[in-house]
Every structure is written in structure tokens, then in C-alpha cells.
Amino acid sequence: MDFFVILGPVVLLFIVLGFVTYAIFFERKVIGWIQNRVGPNQVGPWGLLQTVADVLKLLIKEDVIPQKADVSLFKLAPIIAYTPAFAVLAVIPFTESLKFADIAVGLLYYMAVSSITTIGILLGGWASNNKYALLGGMRSAAQMISYEIPLVLSVVGVAMSAGSLNLTEIVKAQQTGVWFVLPQFLGFIVFLIAAIAELSRTPFDLPEAESELVAGYHTEYSGFRFAFFMLAEYTYIFAMASLITLLFFGGWSAPFGLTFIPPLIWFIFKFLFFVFFLFWLRATMPRIRVDQLMEFAWKVLLPLAILNIFLTALFKEIPVLSQFY
Amino acid sequence: MLRTEEMLLNVGPQHPSTHGVLRLVVKIDGEIIQDAEPVIGYLHRGTEKLAEDLNYTQIIPYTDRMDYLSAMTNNYAICHATETLMELEIPERAEFLRVIVMELNRVASHLVWLGTYLLDIGAMSPFLYCFRDREQILNLFNELCGARLTYNYMRVGGVKWDAPPGWLDKVKEFVKYMRNQMPEYHGLISGNEIFIQRTRGIGIVTQEMAISYGLSGANLRCTGVKWDLRKNQPYSIYDRFDFDVPVGKTGDLYDKYHCRMQEIIESLKIVEQAVEGFPEGGSTMAKVPRVLRVPEGEVYVGIESPRGELGCHIVSKGKDKPWRLKFRRPSFYNLQILPALLKGQNIANLVAILGGIDIVLGEVDC
Amino acid sequence: MSGQEKEFEKKSTEGKELEQEEKKQTESRSERFPNVPSSSEQSTAEEHKPETRLSIANQESSSNSTDQQQTSINPKKETTPPSGELKQENKEVLPKGPQAAITGKGKPSATPRPRPAAKPVKEEKPLPPSPEQPTLDRYVQLIREQVHEEAVEQGFVNRVNNHLPTLIIQSKWWLAVAELFKKHPDLAFDYVQNYSGVDYETHMEVVIHLYSFTHEKRVCFRIKTDREEARVPSVVHLWHAANWNEREIYDLLGIHFENHPDLKRILLPDHWVGHPLRKDYVPLDKEV
Numbered sequence: 017m018d019f020f021v022i023l024g025p026v027v028l029l030f031i032v033l034g035f036v037t038y039a040i041f042f043e044r045k046v047i048g049w050i051q052n053r054v055g056p057n058q059v060g061p062w063g064l065l066q067t068v069a070d071v072l073k074l075l076i077k078e079d080v081i082p083q084k085a086d087v088s089l090f091k092l093a094p095i096i097a098y099t100p101a102f103a104v105l106a107v108i109p110f111t112e113s114l115k116f117a118d119i120a121v122g123l124l125y126y127m128a129v130s131s132i133t134t135i136g137i138l139l140g141g142w143a144s145n146n147k148y149a150l151l152g153g154m155r156s157a158a159q160m161i162s163y164e165i166p167l168v169l170s171v172v173g174v175a176m177s178a179g180s181l182n183l184t185e186i187v188k189a190q191q192t193g194v195w196f197v198l199p200q201f202l203g204f205i206v207f208l209i210a211a212i213a214e215l216s217r218t219p220f221d222l223p224e225a226e227s228e229l230v231a232g233y234h235t236e237y238s239g240f241r242f243a244f245f246m247l248a249e250y251t252y253i254f255a256m257a258s259l260i261t262l263l264f265f266g267g268w269s270a271p272f273g274l275t276f277i278p279p280l281i282w283f284i285f286k287f288l289f290f291v292f293f294l295f296w297l298r299a300t301m302p303r304i305r306v307d308q309l310m311e312f313a314w315k316v317l318l319p320l321a322i323l324n325i326f327l328t329a330l331f332k333e334i335p336v337l338s339q340f341y
Numbered sequence: 342m343l344r345t346e347e348m349l350l351n352v353g354p355q356h357p358s359t360h361g362v363l364r365l366v367v368k369i370d371g372e373i374i375q376d377a378e379p380v381i382g383y384l385h386r387g388t389e390k391l392a393e394d395l396n397y398t399q400i401i402p403y404t405d406r407m408d409y410l411s412a413m414t415n416n417y418a419i420c421h422a423t424e425t426l427m428e429l430e431i432p433e434r435a436e437f438l439r440v441i442v443m444e445l446n447r448v449a450s451h452l453v454w455l456g457t458y459l460l461d462i463g464a465m466s467p468f469l470y471c472f473r474d475r476e477q478i479l480n481l482f483n484e485l486c487g488a489r490l491t492y493n494y495m496r497v498g499g500v501k502w503d504a505p506p507g508w509l510d511k512v513k514e515f516v517k518y519m520r521n522q523m524p525e526y527h528g529l530i531s532g533n534e535i536f537i538q539r540t541r542g543i544g545i546v547t548q549e550m551a552i553s554y555g556l557s558g559a560n561l562r563c564t565g566v567k568w569d570l571r572k573n574q575p576y577s578i579y580d581r582f583d584f585d586v587p588v589g590k591t592g593d594l595y596d597k598y599h600c601r602m603q604e605i606i607e608s609l610k611i612v613e614q615a616v617e618g619f620p621e622g623g624s625t626m627a628k629v630p631r632v633l634r635v636p637e638g639e640v641y642v643g644i645e646s647p648r649g650e651l652g653c654h655i656v657s658k659g660k661d662k663p664w665r666l667k668f669r670r671p672s673f674y675n676l677q678i679l680p681a682l683l684k685g686q687n688i689a690n691l692v693a694i695l696g697g698i699d700i701v702l703g704e705v706d707c
Numbered sequence: 708m709s710g711q712e713k714e715f716e717k718k719s720t721e722g723k724e725l726e727q728e729e730k731k732q733t734e735s736r737s738e739r740f741p742n743v744p745s746s747s748e749q750s751t752a753e754e755h756k757p758e759t760r761l762s763i764a765n766q767e768s769s770s771n772s773t774d775q776q777q778t779s780i781n782p783k784k785e786t787t788p789p790s791g792e793l794k795q796e797n798k799e800v801l802p803k804g805p806q807a808a809i810t811g812k813g814k815p816s817a818t819p820r821p822r823p824a825a826k827p828v829k830e831e832k833p834l835p836p837s838p839e840q841p842t843l844d845r846y847v848q849l850i851r852e853q854v855h856e857e858a859v860e861q862g863f864v865n866r867v868n869n870h871l872p873t874l875i876i877q878s879k880w881w882l883a884v885a886e887l888f889k890k891h892p893d894l895a896f897d898y899v900q901n902y903s904g905v906d907y908e909t910h911m912e913v914v915i916h917l918y919s920f921t922h923e924k925r926v927c928f929r930i931k932t933d934r935e936e937a938r939v940p941s942v943v944h945l946w947h948a949a950n951w952n953e954r955e956i957y958d959l960l961g962i963h964f965e966n967h968p969d970l971k972r973i974l975l976p977d978h979w980v981g982h983p984l985r986k987d988y989v990p991l992d993k994e995v
Contacts, residue, residue: 303463
């Protein structure tokens with residue numbers, strides 16, 4: 017047991033690094049195919065080593081710190097951004113047995129810890145002493161804080177239905193009935209949109225809107241520090257895709273009684289679908305404007321999330337429907 | 342009450358969406374723009390000064406570098422002005438070739454605009470689709486004159502190269518292909534809610550403003566002014582073709598987008614008609630002397646480039662070189678309105694409005 | 708204008724026979740373009756007087772002709788070379804020039820347009836009046852009435868350029884003329900098609916091509932100003948489009964626009980020395 021506690025996270029770290037490497041590769045390939053291109057195909061067989069080469073290049077790059085930057089904060093920001101991204105993975109159960117920390121308030125822990133990243137991004141934007149980075153950092157802070165509210169409220173319905181904040185319990189609650197994606201459809205839609213906004217992916221990629229803010233909060237970052245921001249971003253994709261699988265798609269449970277496929281494979285399959293969905297969206301959508309973004313969070317998503325809570329509470333009391341909730 | 346401060350933001354000259362080396366000094370309060378001042382001249386090469394030491398044929402390649410997205414219309418502007426002053430009669434075949442390449446170039450230019458505009462707004466894929474289709478036009482030009490961007494194709498008195506065998510069929514094929522592509526673009530972009538939200542009611546230009554600022558092209562037409570030099574002051578053989586001038590109503594970015602999309606269709610119409618009526622045989626070059634001595638006089642002709650009225654003002658003193666050559670560059674005129682449009686907008690709209698004007702810095706700075 | 712210019716050119720090209728010869732040669736050819744005001748006008752003024760000199764002729768006929776008009780006409784008479792001499796020049800120079808084809812003296816290879824201006828010089832029939840002549844006369848009339856009798860220095864129809872009415876204005880009258888052409892309901896020129904400046908070595912000119920959307924008319928103004936003290940009133944308050952154009956002209960030609968809201972260099976850096984499009988411009992750094 018001790019062995020697992022010490023080595024497990026290290027193994028997970030490498031799995032996450034591997035995921036990030038190939039998520040980036042896969043993203044480039046998928047978007048390439050969507051856009052009538054071939055994508056990376058030069059480094060290694062089928063271009064498989066492209067991201068490895070990219071990371072290597074980032075590692076050996078000169079470490080540039082702008083002269084007028086706030087040096088200590090500038091150095092600290094990527095760490096603050098990345099650490100919570102990895103920390104949230106602790107509560108995610110991949111299968112019934114493969115999990116690290118099975119705490120009772122797993123969902124709450126995820127929401128609470130993941131918002132720390134915002135501080136890292138804001139610090140990075142501010143410490144760079146660059147106007148674009150500052151604007152990107154401000155946008156990021158505003159966006160993440162705004163979208164956290166509908167994000168949290170939209171999962172309240174799930175928690176009410178499952179009667180628990182423990183992610184394993186939530187999955188188990190779905191194994192007896194239907195997946196929460198059906199009864200909690202409204203909650204799912206709000207969660208999906210808010211999750212994309214939290215991840216700062218297209219169409220909510222305002223903090224790093226290339227055409228407006230050059231590179232947003234990481235304009236001045238290069239080399240390994242930049243890699244850390246990228247790593248944090250893709251680790252969150254890993255975490256968010258896992259979370260959405262757990263909350264709405266029954267986690268590792270097999271649909272239609274297809275139990276001969278191992279649970280972990282089911283988990284990975286559902287998880288990858290969501291990752292693909294993000295890439296697909298990125299290739300299709302234009303970017304929303306900052307004021308529209310705020311309006312959307314407060315005027316559309318928040319009321320919908322509250323409505324979802326209300327409906328869930330209501331349906332729980334209706335005899336026929338209550339079996340789904 | 343927190344103390345807030347205005348901030349000067351330097352957008353450009355190296356910035357992903359200034360389409361070249363435009364620099365904007367923007368005074369912002371948070372993200373709201375209080376004041377914006379375009380700073381231009383980073384790409385000034387003194388074309389007008391250089392032209393005073395070059396003979397008329399030598400100027401043509403310099404015009405390629407002005408509006409590098411539609412070098413054909415630039416070529417035509419200088420040739421047309423010179424021909425007007427010399428009162429040359431251009432062979433039929435040359436006129437048809439000129440119209441075909443100019444209209445194809447207009448389609449290519451609008452495709453680049455469409456792609457980069459959506460890139461500005463944040464959509465990545467349309468850019469590559471547009472470039473895929475534009476590539477076909479560039480291949481056609483490559484076959485015709487051996488260049489993909491700076492064609493140096495036209496000459497005073499005609500065109501340099503005749504169409505190679507089978508070229509017109511390829512053009513016809515392309516017209517058909519491009520027609521089929523248009524619904525796909527509309528399907529991807531026109532109905533997209535985010536795109537509509539980003540463009541509807543943004544950057545509204547009134548008719549009075551547009552006229553007073555001397556806007557032209559789609560920037561003027563989107564306000565509802567039906568002003569297309571191909572119709573209003575016909576040149577070349579445009580009066581022989583049947584095409585419409587699409588106009589907008591409100592003068593916002595969405596109308597601009599639709600005007601340009603319609604213009605692609607209309608240009609394809611013209612190309613199709615020109616290919617149909619293409620004269621058999623005949624020369625592509627009027628008989629002009631080796632050294633062009635343009636009679637003394639002054640002339641200003643404007644033609645409809647993809648960006649608007651591209652004018653050429655020549656003052657000749659009867660030499661083989663122009664005494665004074667001045668280009669009326671549509672981008673230069675259109676860019677002027679930017680500060681007026683930007684007041685009170687946010688940074689995201691800055692990019693959208695700037696993209697909507699459709700400037701080419703090679704032309705602004707000349 | 709042309710008389711002074713002629714004198715100036717003679718002085719400036721003294722000793723450069725080749726260049727002078729070329730000038731004469733071009734002069735003779737430009738007879739075909741009598742409507743274009745230039746140094747060659749003296750040779751053609753007599754032929755096409757009713758056409759080109761109409762506004763001046765009107766001035767003369769009117770009772771109060773002034774000194775300025777006199778000066779604009781007098782030097783012409785003085786400097787007009789004997790026509791025989793000019794013809795001789797023609798014979799000597801023209802055949803060897805490759806431009807024979809253009810002038811229509813040889814066999815015109817390009818089919819000449821049915822335009823009267825394209826006729827060979829030998830025909831001395833006066834050109835039929837331009838369709839735009841009445842328009843031009845009305846403009847001249849209006850300016851005389853509303854601005855000043857002397858405001859129009861010269862008015863003619865630029866036949867080559869699609870019969871464009873062209874008016875030459877002294878810079879001191881330009882502001883009033885511009886206001887008239889913008890605001891008068893019968894004129895309402897609301898669109899700037901082109902705005903440029905020309906250095907003629909004797910003087911500077913600002914050329915502005917206007918268009919009226921209401922009446923669908925075009926007009927060209929050439930505002931003359933002194934070369935050393937180049938000053939022209941700004942018209943930014945009438946047409947916004949003038950703003951950057953005036954800055955550009957100031958930048959490249961050094962013409963100062965009075966009352967311009969923000970007259971500074973636009974294309975060249977602020978510390979640039981000189982105005983490159985002036986004919987006497989010498990680059991500060993020879994290597995550039």
C-alpha cells in the first residue's frame with residue numbers, strides 16, 4: 017500500500033505528461049484534418065514525436081525574464097498555475113479501484129482547488145509588466161470567476177440526485193439508474209459551456225486571444241515557464257474531461273450491458289470523446305467578445321443553473337420521476 | 342472608489358491582426374477605447390518618387406507591391422491611366438484577358454479578406470478553406486504569367502502573355518467550383534450565432550460619414566450607396582457585362598461581410614461571361630513604340646479594386662517618364678475613418694472593425 | 708502661367724541642348740492636346756481659342772477686366788515663338804522619334820478613337836465643343852458670382868480625361884471656392900476622389916478631384932501656390948477625407964495647409980529632412 021501511495025502520483029504525473037504530449041499531437045492532427053491539412057507528420061513515424069521535439073525545444077531554450085518584470089512573481093506564477101491542476105487529479109477515480117484520494121467532498125475539492133490557478137494566471141499577467149499580458153490576466157480572472165458560479169451550480173443537481181459529493185458515489189448512483197446526462201440535461205449543458213469557459217478554450221479563449229492580445233497572459237513567457245502554462249492548460253483538459261465523464265456519463269460503467277470491455281477502457285473512451293469534442297469546437301467556432309462573455313455567464317447560464325437546481329428538487333418529489341433523480 | 346487610470350496601448354507594428362505593419366496607439370480605460378491613432382508609414386517605399394525616374398513600363402512591377410493581394414488591378418490602374426493619356430485603343434483579346442484576371446484577382450483578394458477576418462474574430466478553419474480556394478486562382482495566374490503574387494502581367498497597350506491553351510477551360514471549371522463552394526462558406530459562417538453577435542451592429546458607418554471620409558468599395562457600399570466604378574464610371578469593357586452591385590443597408594460589419602460575399606458571386610458572373618465571349622484570335626498587345634513617350638497632359642482615372650477606388654493620377658510633360666505619378670489608394674482613404682469608429686469600443690471590436698475595413702499596408706504606405 | 712514657366716524652363720535648361728530639343732519636340736506633339744494647360748499652350752492657343760480660352764475670353768469681354776487677367780494673357784503673346792520656326796522643329800525632330808505612331812503623323816497602328824482630339828495636328832478645324840463645356844461655364848459663372856471675379860484663373864475641359872472640367876484657382880480663393888462647391892445645392896460635391904500635389908518647378912499645385920453623388924458630376928480643381936511659401940487653406944472641415952491626404956502632401960511636397968487640425972508627417976518619420984517629391988529634393992544620405 018505504501019508503495020502505491022508514493023509511486024502512484026509519480027506514475028500519474030507521467031501518464032498526464034504523456035497525455036498532454038499526445039493530446040497536443042492529436043489536437044494538431046484533428047484540426048489539420050478538419051482544415052484540409054495533414055498536420056504534423058515529419059518527426060518520428062506519422063509525426064508521433066512532434067510534441068516530444070517541441071517540448072525538448074522548450075526545455076533547452078534560453079530562460080528569458082523581462083528586465084522590468086517582477087522577477088519573483090514571474091517565476092512563481094507558472095508554479096501556482098500548474099500545481100492545482102495536478103492536485104485536482106487526486107480525487108478523480110478512474111475505475112472503482114484505481115483512485116488516489118477517496119474523500120467525501122471530492123467534487124467540492126475539485127472546484128475549490130482548480131480556482132487557485134486563476135491566481136497564477138493573474139500573477140503571471142501582472143508580473144510580466146506587459147500591457148497585453150495584463151489585459152489577458154484581467155480577462156482570465158474575470159472569466160474564471162464568472163464561470164465558476166454556473167459551473168458549481170450546475171453540478172448541484174447531480175449532487176442532489178446522487179446524494180453525495182464523493183465522485184465514486186456519484187458514479188455508483190448512475191450505475192443503478194440512467195446516466196445523469198439525461199435527467200440532468202439542462203445541468204449538463206450549463207456545465208459543458210462553463211467547463212469550456214473555465215478551460216479557456218475556443219470560443220471562450222479570450223485570455224489568450226491571439227488576434228487581440230497577441231498571446232494574452234503568457235506573452236512574455238518562453239521556454240520552460242511557458243511550457244508550464246501549457247501543461248496546466250492541458251492538465252485541466254484531462255481533469256475536466258474526467259470530471260464530465262464521471263458526473264454525467266457514468267464514469268467507468270459500461271452502457272447497454274457491454275461489460276466484457278474493461279471499465280478503464282470505457283472511462284478512457286468517454287473521456288477521449290470529450291477531448292475530441294473540444295478540439296472539434298476549436299476548429300469550428302469564432303471567438304466571443306468579452307462583454308458578451310460576461311453577459312452570457314450572468315444572464316443566461318446562472319439563471320439556467322438555478323432553474324436546474326429548482327427542477328431537480330421538484331422532480332425528486334414527483335413519484336414517477338423521482339426514480340431518475 | 343478605486344482610482345482607475347487610462348493606459349496607452351501600442352497595437353502594432355508587430356501584432357497578429359494589424360494585417361502588416363500598421364501601428365495603432367490606443368488609449369484604453371480598462372478595455373474600452375477612449376482614443377485611437379493610426380500610425381502608418383512603416384512600409385513606405387516611395388513608389389511615387391521612384392516612379393519619377395522610371396519609364397512607364399518599369400513602373401508596372403512597382404505597382405504589384407502596393408496592393409499585393411490584387412496586383413492585377415494595380416497593374417491595370419497604371420496601364421489604364423497611361424493609355425487614357427496616350428489615347429490608345431486596346432485589342433479586344435487583351436481587354437477580355439484583363440477583365441478575367443482582374444475579376445479572378447478580386448475573388449482571390451476577397452477570399453484572403455474572408456479568411457483573415459475570421460481569424461481576427463477567432464475562427465481558425467475558414468482561413469485555410471479560403472486559402473485552399475485562393476490557391477486555385479494563384480495556380481491559374483501562375484500558368485498565365487509565371488507568378489503567383491506579383492504578376493507584372495499588364496503592359497501599356499495590352500497584356501504581356503496570351504492565355505495558354507486550355508487555360509480558359511480551367512477558368513471555367515474554377516468558376517463552377519467556386520460557385521459550389523459559396524454555400525459551404527455561408528453554411529460555416531453566415532449563420533454562426535457568435536459570428537453574427539460579433540458583427541451585427543458593430544462599426545456602423547452612416548452614409549454621410551462614408552462619403553465624407555471618401556470611403557469606397559465595400560466600405561461605402563455596405564452603407565447603401567450604390568457606387569461601383571465598374572458601373573458608374575465604366576472602364577475597360579465592363580459595360581458589356583451583366584452584373585449587380587451588391588449594397589448593404591446598415592453599414593455594419595455584417596453588411597460588409599455580405600457585400601463582399603456577394604461581390605465574389607458577381608465577379609464569377611463577369612468571369613463566366615468574359616470566358617463565353619472571349620474573342621477568337623487577335624493580338625494581345627496594341628502597337629506601341631518601344632519607348633513610351635506619353636503626350637503632355639494630366640489625367641486621373643479611378644478603377645474599382647477589391648478595396649475600393651484605386652486611382653492613378655499622372656502628370657506628364659511629354660517625356661518617357663511621368664512628371665508626377667500619384668496613386669489614390671483605397672486603403673489609405675478607408676483607414677482614415679478608423680479612429681472615429683473605435684471610440685467607445687473595446688479591444689475585441691478594434692480587431693473586428695479594423696479587419697472589416699480590409700486594408701493592405703503595402704497600399705496604405707505605398 | 709505658361710509664359711512664366713516657359714521662361715523658367717529656358718533658363719534652367721540652358722546649355723543642355725539635348726534636353727531642350729526634347730522639350731521642343733514634346734511641345735510640338737502636345738499640340739494635339741490643346742485643352743491641357745502647359746508650356747506648349749502658346750502654340751495652340753490661337754487655334755482653339757473658343758474652346759480652351761473661353762473663360763478668359765469671357766473675362767475680356769466683360770467690362771471690368773483686371774490686371775491679373777492681363778498678366779495671365781500678356782506673357783503668352785510675348786513668348787509665343789514664330790509658328791514657322793516651330794513647324795521646322797517638327798519636321799526635323801519628329802520622324803526619328805519612335806512616337807510617330809502615337810502622334811498619328813505616321814501610320815497610326817492603333818485604331819484611332821473617334822474622338823476629335825485624336826485627329827492629326829495638320830487639320831486645323833476647330834474641335835467641336837466638349838459636352839462638358841456648359842457645365843464648366845456654369846461653374847466658372849458661379850464662382851465669379853459667389854466668390855470673386857478673379858477667383859478662376861483658368862478653366863478648361865480635360866478632354867482626354869473623359870471631358871473632366873478643370874479649374875485652376877489661386878490658393879487665396881480656394882477656401883471660398885471649396886465651401887461653395889461643397890455647400891451650394893446645385894453643386895454639392897461631397898466626395899473626394901483624389902487629392903494630390905504636384906511640383907511644377909515654377910510653382911506648386913494641389914490637385915483635387917471631386918465627385919457629387921447628388922448630381923453625378925466630376926470636377927477637378929488645381930490650386931496654385933507659391934513654391935517657396937507653399938500655403939493652401941485646409942479643407943478638412945468640408946471633407947474628412949482631406950485630413951490624411953493633406954498630411955501626405957505636406958509630408959512629401961512640403962505644402963503647408965493652413966488650419967489643418969494635425970499637420971504633421973504621415974508616411975515619413977518625424978525627423979526626416981526635406982520633402983522627397985519636390986523636384987529639388989536631395990537625399991540627406993546619398994547612399995539611401
